[in-house]
Amino acid sequence: MSRIDPGFATEIKKYGAKDFTACFNCGNCTAVCGLTDKNANFPRMFIRQGTLGQKEEILQSKELWLCYACGDCSDTCPRQAGPGDYMAAMRRYAIASYEPTGLTKLMFKSNPGFIVVTLFFSLLLGFFLFTLKPGHEVSRWLFSFLPYEVIHNMGLVIFSITGLSVAWGIVVMVIKLTKIHDKKEKSKGNWLSSLLKVANEIATMNRYKTCDEEEDSFWKDKPWYKQPWFVHWSIMWGFIGLLVATVLDFMLKDPATSIWWPSRILGTLAGLLLVYGTSLAINYRLKKVTKAYSETRLADWTFLLFLWIAGITGFWLEISVALHANYLVNHIVLLIHTIISMELVLLFAFSKFAHAFYRPLALFFYFNNNQ
Ligand code: SF4
Ligand code: SF4
Known part of the structure; x- marks a missing residue:
């Protein structure tokens, strides 16, 4: 497991994430997403990892790319945490992290x-x-x-x-x-x-x-x-x-x-x-x-x-x-x-x-x- 970095939440908001730290882990978003399965518990899992600042887990994830940004999860989130926007922001973060020039x-x-x-x-x-x-x-x-x-x-x-x-x-x-x-x-x-x-x-x-x-x-x-x-x-x-x-x-x-x-x-x-x-x-x-x-x-x-x-x-x-x-x-x-x-x-x-x-x-x- 990578080091925990609480400052990561602020960083990820610069990539377009909303107030995802408002998430109280209810699981609605994962339940409503038609692309999750037993091997890919998203977006809830990523929100948890983002809140803890587990960057490496996110960058090593294949599941991040299974999401097509349909936004259904954001519609059902009781906390307006914007899980769909969060997933898109994470992909931007991953693209920026893989690319070497900055x-x-x-x-x-x-x-x-x-x-x-x-x-x-x-x-x-x-x-x-x-x-x-x-x-x-x-x-x-x-x-x-x-x-x-x-x-x-x-x-x-x-x-x-x-x-x-x-x-x-x-x-x-x-x-x-x-x-x-x-x-x-x-x-x-x-x-x-x-x-x-x-x-x-x-x-x-x-x-x-x-x-x-x-x-x-x-x-x-x-x-x-x-x-x-x-x-x-x-x-x-x-x-x-x-x-x-x-x-x-x-x-x-x-x-x-x-x-x-x-x-x-x-x-x-x-x-x-x-x-x-x-x-x-x-x-x-x-x-x-x-x-x-x-x-x-x-x-x-x-x-x-x-x-x-x-x-x-x-x-x-x-x-x-x-x-x-x-x-x-x-x-x-x-x-x-x-x-x-x-x-x-x-x-x-x-x-x-x-x-x-x-x-x-x-x-x-x-x-x-x-x-
Ligand atoms: S629906 Fe919203 S509050 Fe519930 S787990 Fe997903 S992001 Fe968190
Ligand atoms: S935006 Fe992504 S995570 Fe949310 S419901 Fe659509 S495919 Fe699933």
Whole structure:
């Protein structure tokens, strides 16, 4: 067991937790959560560990990542301790702790810090893009103030730090998740079967659906295409589809002048999914339709808006290419689209986005230990 740290409660509130120390351990939250089982007593267990400051237990937990932030537990808490927000805050804390540079900590805990880092990345990426076209009029003007090599190399360094941070975070998480405290905890399953279960969850979001289909869920009677699991599914697959389409374009040297080119079709479908999912998520947060959507941090707004802008500007460019419309405005849209897309890739390591690789990893070890 790790050392007890009473100051931890104050620290975790900076990551978005509410007054979780008001919890009197009644267990309602655990009873109402459709994703807990005999092996995963959350969120109550985590609240207890957070109150005592047992950080290592939390960072070594696979169960933390089983929660999909539906907020049902917060609705039923008699003490307004916000167990759902608490779980989300703990995941932010875990992401920040696995990542080595400290940037994630800064961005999660301080809004000004978040704005400075995001703007710095945008500026640098904007400049970096001009180093890819050194003959451009704007590039020549820019390089008269800032040497080409400095900008180009800084861009490469930032991308390398991002890649290394992702790799480091994954290694740290694996080390923590595989710490064995008890012989009974030893891996029982077969790796292939656990991998297939993770793939199935990514493809279908079946566990997330469980939250939306609970008897007392606000979403129970809503059509599936409006339910949070589908919103999440659309954003995730939209983003993955666009990433694959971009890589294919690049590898196949696709002239991208026809909307019927296979990678263009993939890009169009993925873009539709992304814009659909992000539009619904933004709408739900603006209207605060449920408790889970009523607290949106600056980082969440920025993340959603970046995804939405990347999707909309992508369609703008697709239409202008199809119409051979070579106007200045289209070049500006291209610049915005490229900067935002690259920024999303950079933020992959330093934001909530990182759950895209931490959650599947935790699910894999969870399935492997509980077969
Ligand atoms: S429902 Fe609220 S008071 Fe009861 S255990 Fe959960 S967080 Fe604590
Ligand atoms: S937010 Fe939803 S999934 Fe997460 S612990 Fe609460 S009820 Fe369970």
